[in-house]
Amino acid sequence: MKIALIAHDKKKEEMLKFVKEHEGEFSQHQLCATKTTGSMVKDATNFDIHCYLSGPMGGDQQIGGEIASGNVDLVIFLRDPLTAQPHEPDITALLRICDVHNIPVATNYRTASLILQHLTVCE
Numbered sequence: 001m002k003i004a005l006i007a008h009d010k011k012k013e014e015m016l017k018f019v020k021e022h023e024g025e026f027s028q029h030q031l032c033a034t035k036t037t038g039s040m041v042k043d044a045t046n047f048d049i050h051c052y053l054s055g056p057m058g059g060d061q062q063i064g065g066e067i068a069s070g071n072v073d074l075v076i077f078l079r080d081p082l083t084a085q086p087h088e089p090d091i092t093a094l095l096r097i098c099d100v101h102n103i104p105v106a107t108n109y110r111t112a113s114l115i116l117q118h119l120t121v122c123e
Contacts, residue, residue, distance in 0.1 A: 001073040001119070004063045005033040005041060006055060006094075008085065011078035012037060016044055018078070018109055025116045032072070034059035060090040064097040075105040076112045 003026070007015035019026055019041050031049045033041060038051035053059040066072045075098055085091060098105040106112035 002030045002032060002066075002071060004066070004072050004075045004077075005031060005037055005049070006060065006063065006075065007034075007037045007078040008055075008080035008083065009036075010080040010083060012040055014109060015076075015078050016040055018076075018112060019045060019047075022113070022116050025120055032063065032066070034063070055090065056087045058090075060087065060094045064094045067094075067097050067101050067103050070101075072103060074115065075103060076115075077105060077107050078109065078112070079107045 005015060005019070015037055023045065026047065031041075031047055032038070033049050033051055035051045035054040035057075038049045041047060042049050042051075052062040063072060063075070067075070075094070077094070079091070095105060095107075097103075104115055106115050
């Protein structure tokens, strides 16, 4: 599977913790991410991650394009619900394209954990 990783600024450390906690599961899949999130995870792990632009610079839209092309199977997007995001329309469009193409998207740590547990059980 190809898994996209995205995290708002206040959730980047949480994403890093999540990836490290599930390193075994992630090692079996292809990863992509927005630039800052992907660079941070790359630096802390041995994963080869394809990085798109940062979210505000169009990275969310690039990942949305990959979803529409059938190239992404799961999105883990740790969102900060308490901070206004200047690129909120891009975020809404990404979530919409996930719904249109029936792509599972986890927007918080616990949901992402449950999805990864399910993938492990199904393999």
